[in-house]
Amino acid sequence: MxxxxxxxxxxxxxxxxxxxxxxxxxxxxxxxxxxxxxxxxxxxxxxxxxxxxxxxxxxxxxxxxxxxxxxxxxxxxxxxxxxxxxxxxxxxxxxxxxxxxxxxxxxxxxxxxxxxxxxxxxxxxxxxxxxxxxxxxxxxxxxxxxxxxxxxxxxxxxxxxxxxxxxxxxxxxxxxxxxxxxxxxxxxxxxxxxxxxxxxxxxxxxxxxLERMSQNAKAGAGPGEEAIANAIAFEVASDMRPGCLYILGPGTTTHRVAKTLGLDATLLGVDAVVDGRLVGRDLDERGLLALMNNHETWLVVSVLGGQGSLFGRGNQQISAEVIRRVGRKRIIAMASVQKLIALGNQPLLVDTGDDEVDAMLSGHIRLVTGPAQQTVFPVQP
Structure with missing residues (x-):
């Protein structure tokens, strides 16, 4: 070599x-x-x-x-x-x-x-x-x-x-x-x-x-995390506001939110919910933006295990424009404490393709980690 x-x-x-x-x-x-x-x-x-x-x-x-x-x-x-x-x-x-x-x-x-x-x-x-x-x-x-x-x-x-x-x-x-x-x-x-x-x-x-530059391989859920993920999903579903549009990102944790509501949502697509009803299934960026025109919108996403990615890995339907219109304060991010510990000293990552949106997301974000449990975690592009 x-x-x-x-x-x-x-x-x-x-x-x-x-x-x-x-x-x-x-x-x-x-x-x-x-x-x-x-x-x-x-x-x-x-x-x-x-x-x-x-x-x-x-x-x-x-x-x-x-x-x-x-x-x-x-x-x-x-x-x-x-x-x-x-x-x-x-x-x-x-x-x-x-x-x-x-x-x-x-x-x-x-x-x-x-x-x-x-x-x-x-x-x-x-x-x-x-x-x-x-x-x-x-x-x-x-x-x-x-x-x-x-x-x-x-x-x-x-x-x-x-x-x-x-x-x-x-x-x-x-x-x-x-x-x-x-x-x-x-x-x-x-x-x-x-x-x-x-x-x-x-x-x-x-x-x-080089740490903080290299990406780790995606990691699956660890032992005992299924019960924690169910509890996180119940917490998020219970706090949904009437009349608001909730965009559910891909992944098993967000899919549990839909299952808690009794909805036939996708596992790896992006879905939309209003008042406990599925109003959009497996949506692309264009479909999301159309639904957002008439509703206050919230984003529900989970942290990608092992990599710590929040946006830009497997959820590109939730584009920079979608995130910009939603705003930082209406993002509901979910992760178990075990998943965050496994990241070591790494912050959560955002790679939306838009420098302004990445900068908007940077800093610290509040994460739902369990029933009545939240933590604040750093985010960087």
Whole structure:
């Protein structure tokens, strides 16, 4: 493995970064498709009005890298797979950007491995991580810029900017950055759309690690947490105000709120409730905004186990615009004390794609942790 342990002066040949962008990653999030894998899913997302976000996140990461390493050698894939955003980069792999598939991603990773890059930075989600790892030579580290709908793998940084910063620190030889064997997880999207979760470990890859920049793998509920989750759900359902719209985010904890009310809500979609009635099921951003026009609206969300994510992981239907209209004071966040302890010193994370909304959410937020129990916890982008 080639690891450089010194900062290279400007103009001196140093480390090389490989960049791969999945231009369609995350496309299905805001429109309620729970993923973006497959040509048909991409086309359906575009038909529903989804706006690609991957290139914007790639630019955020690259800008952060170039702040520290302005002369860094970058090689990339052609067109929308990197060339479109990486100004001045050397293109060493070409693909049909109008029909990019996982095969193209794997092929690009193979070419970059043969080239001898020191790190492959990819923009995408769990599916992209799988494809990159499949084409990467043993020992070459990879690092993900989170841009997908689901990112359960631990090869990702927490945000695009942190991915760029972490990549720069690693390539500059910072002693603070270590290499870890990170898990590559993925979930069957077809089963997710049927409200069934089937997660699988696909392997491990070396990835740069720095606390408060790197993302942990998603963790399931611990022993005894089911009863606590039921109690939290009952507490939230009991406090719902008459005439108000309550948006229920994805996940088992929020699903328990709906079950407490006797509603047939989705497990992994976003639903809406007024006066104990289900007024919207498996809604996308557009559907949520339409319902919000006539009601005072509250958001009910849970903390993602292991990662500590509040917004931006698997609940992109609750977009920055939805959050902006709701306002910070009408967000009901839920988490067991055990889940918060498991985060260690990490704050809760928000990655809405909107700097103003992320800043609005930053600070401290009140969490429902049990019957008549609340705690205050830090939040940061």
């Amino acid at each position: 080639k690891i450089h342990r010194q900062r290279w002066p400007q103009g001196v040949v140093g480390p090389a970064l490989g960049l791969i962008v999945n231009p369609f990653s995350g496309l299905g999030g805001s429109v309620g498709l729970k993923g973006s894998d497959g040509f048909e899913t991409v086309q359906e997302a575009l038909r529903r009005g989804a706006v690609p976000q991957a290139n914007r996140k790639a630019v955020l990461a690259l800008d952060a890298i170039r702040e520290d390493l302005p002369q860094l050698k970058i090689v990339t894939a052609g067109g929308a797979m990197g060339e479109a955003v990486a100004r001045g980069a050397e293109v060493i792999h070409c693909a049909d950007a109008t029909a990019t598939t996982g095969i193209d991603t794997t092929a690009a990773a193979q070419v970059m491995s043969d080239y001898g890059v020191d790190l492959i930075l990819f923009v995408g989600g769990d599916g992209t991580a799988r494809d990159v790892a499949a084409g990467t030579s043993s020992g070459i580290p990879i690092l993900g810029v989170p841009a997908g709908v689901k990112m359960h793998s631990s090869v990702f940084a927490q945000t695009a900017k942190k991915a760029g910063r972490l990549a720069a620190l690693f390539l500059a030889g910072s002693r603070d950055v270590t290499l870890r064997e990170a898990e590559i997880m993925d979930i069957d999207e077809d089963l997710i759309r049927k409200d069934r979760v089937s997660a699988r470990l696909y392997g491990n890859a070396f990835s740069p690690y």
